[in-house]
Amino acid sequence: MEIITSIKQLQHKSISWIRQGKSIGFVPTMGYLHEGHEALMKKARQENDIVILSIFVNPLQFGENEDLDSYPRDEEHDRKVAEENEVDVIFFPSVDSMYPKRLSLELSVVRRADVLCGKSRPGHFDGVVTVLAKLFNIIHPTRVYFGMKDAQQIAVVDALIEDFNYPIDLVAVPTVREEDGLAKSSRNVNLFDQERVGAPSIHQALQYGRQLVENGEKSKSELIKKVRQFLENKSHGNIDYIELLAYPKLELIEFIDQQVILAVAVYYQKARLIDNVVFNEKGDKTLG
Amino acid sequence: MEIITSIKQLQHKSISWIRQGKSIGFVPTMGYLHEGHEALMKKARQENDIVILSIFVNPLQFGENEDLDSYPRDEEHDRKVAEENEVDVIFFPSVDSMYPKRLSLELSVVRRADVLCGKSRPGHFDGVVTVLAKLFNIIHPTRVYFGMKDAQQIAVVDALIEDFNYPIDLVAVPTVREEDGLAKSSRNVNLFDQERVGAPSIHQALQYGRQLVENGEKSKSELIKKVRQFLENKSHGNIDYIELLAYPKLELIEFIDQQVILAVAVYYQKARLIDNVVFNEKGDKTLG
Structure with a gap:
């Protein structure tokens, strides 16, 4: 080398x-x-x-x-x-x-x-x-x-x-994850212990959102509201954004009728973490 | 081919x-x-x-x-x-x-x-x-x-x-020219006959400007004033700009103490022609 x-x-x-x-x-x-x-x-x-x-x-x-x-x-x-x-x-x-x-x-x-x-x-x-x-x-x-x-x-x-x-x-x-689901990132070392405990909830929230679609949720605003509640309860960080967009064009949509990305960013004290999942209108994971 | x-x-x-x-x-x-x-x-x-x-x-x-x-x-x-x-x-x-x-x-x-x-x-x-x-x-x-x-x-x-x-x-x-000095351009065909007669004055004006420097002119504003008079009398077009700048950085200068470009653009009825000459502080042509 x-x-x-x-x-x-x-x-x-x-x-x-x-x-x-x-x-x-x-x-x-x-x-x-x-x-x-x-x-x-x-x-x-x-x-x-x-x-x-x-x-x-x-x-x-x-x-x-x-x-x-x-x-x-x-x-x-x-x-x-x-x-x-x-x-x-x-x-x-x-x-x-x-x-x-x-x-x-x-x-x-x-x-x-x-x-x-x-x-x-x-x-x-x-x-x-x-x-x-x-x-x-x-x-x-x-x-x-x-x-x-x-x-x-x-x-x-x-x-x-x-x-x-x-x-x-x-x-x-595809994203590589820790055992508990947290996406690998150079910034993970900047998490305080308590923050690290809550951080896997980011991945969980994305899975939860995908499952809502699998179970029939079609409204973007409803989905985001529920994912936000989930994250606020568990993440120990401040949510920067939770967004759902058409993928890969990243265009705004109201109803989930095509491949979409559900993406999250959370601020911690010394780090900002991001994660996402890409799935189709049935909630089948396609990327991420 | x-x-x-x-x-x-x-x-x-x-x-x-x-x-x-x-x-x-x-x-x-x-x-x-x-x-x-x-x-x-x-x-x-x-x-x-x-x-x-x-x-x-x-x-x-x-x-x-x-x-x-x-x-x-x-x-x-x-x-x-x-x-x-x-x-x-x-x-x-x-x-x-x-x-x-x-x-x-x-x-x-x-x-x-x-x-x-x-x-x-x-x-x-x-x-x-x-x-x-x-x-x-x-x-x-x-x-x-x-x-x-x-x-x-x-x-x-x-x-x-x-x-x-x-x-x-x-x-x-280097710029290729007609016999009378007019720079070759695809836009030359759009000149009316009378405009074509005046167009070589663009090149002449640039040569005149360069000679002024050869003869000791150091002031940008003086030089441009004289070149403008020359062009207004002869070109049969409307002057878009006459400018003198450091070359190749194209930075504004007041006095001619380095390599410069003297550049001209003239509007005709159906064409806009450009030309330039690059010379040093002694008025020796270096490019163009």
Whole structure:
């Protein structure tokens, strides 16, 4: 396994792999790798000749009052995890090399971004697509891997690839969970003990919502009201949003007559957790 | 020579050329090819294994009151010119295939775009960089060729390539002119006879401005005043702008103490013509 920090060096390497006819699987991360990331690496390893993992805590996708400085980092651990998962290259660029000066161009997400996490994190997805467009042009991946936990991110990356004709396959990998159902996240370490006890209720609330539909609930507002009651009783956090939208278009609906995403975000004292489930109009889980 | 209209088909072809280790020279145009374009094709032919010419009148870079509908087209002629210049592929996509639905993302130019043509054509360069980002992802060029007549376009494409890490060399080719100095342009055919007689004064005015600096003029405002008088007397058109800026950063300056661009745009009844010259603080022409 090689650790590359230079953009030019990786760019040359990627082009030479492409010239050799090799497929490149790309797993973009912000580091502090957990089993969720491992699932992405394993899938990429199965499907590609070369696997590139990027570790870059992208300042552009953090808001002013967000957790850029407290975002957890552990290079030694990340290197070990990547090596165990047979990653070929860790791309570990500096902020200065990725953003050497103020950008003259701005890439922004004008659809699919004003709901869910985009609502409370203005500019977040602009930062995500900007860094991904850069990484795509550096790495030229055949396939790119994202976890379904960030379902909105997947919808937005899907738009980036489609709108700008990137010849890249987007692979959505199911969310990896703790034994008690809590979705794996780098931010889980920031939970206080009591918060950690309540956090699995996020997943439970989503399952409860899905079951309501399975049992015949068709009204979005009724569903959300019940899921909110469930979460308020159990989560030990402050609900940021509970939303139900058509998926993957992320459009508003009133009645559940198509594939939808039920998504939740909860604020804890030092962390904000998200989770979701995607199901059809019968309540059959389809993704998440 | 092959004419390709399908995005997917060209994308596959380009990737297979890259796999064969071939360099790709890309000449993006809106068609109605003239000697200016031929200079680009010839240069691309010299420097690359494969030459791809795109012909696409990009609606995104035209304003509401601009000449999208009257923009001249002549496919038969273009095909002949491309063939004579040993182009390998003409990429000739439809508007529907390039923009199958409303974009979810927007790419905009926030620096270098609020001067010169950007000032009177809001959104123009956003449209230019959007279609170029798409074309870059379809064609994966080694080198891309632009004429210096659109000096601001070159500055903006330079920013696109740098900000988004495209591994592409930007090649600026000197402006090709008629015998009387008028810069070649697809829009020249829209000039009325009397306008055509006055149009070479645009180039003369730029030369006059450069000579003023050669003769010791250092003040931007003095220079522009004199060039304006010259043009008002001779051009038979309405001056859109006469501007002098640092080049290539396109920043405002008061005194001529570095490389600058002197640029002019003139409105005629059915055309708007642009031209420029780039020179240093001594008045020595360096580009254009």
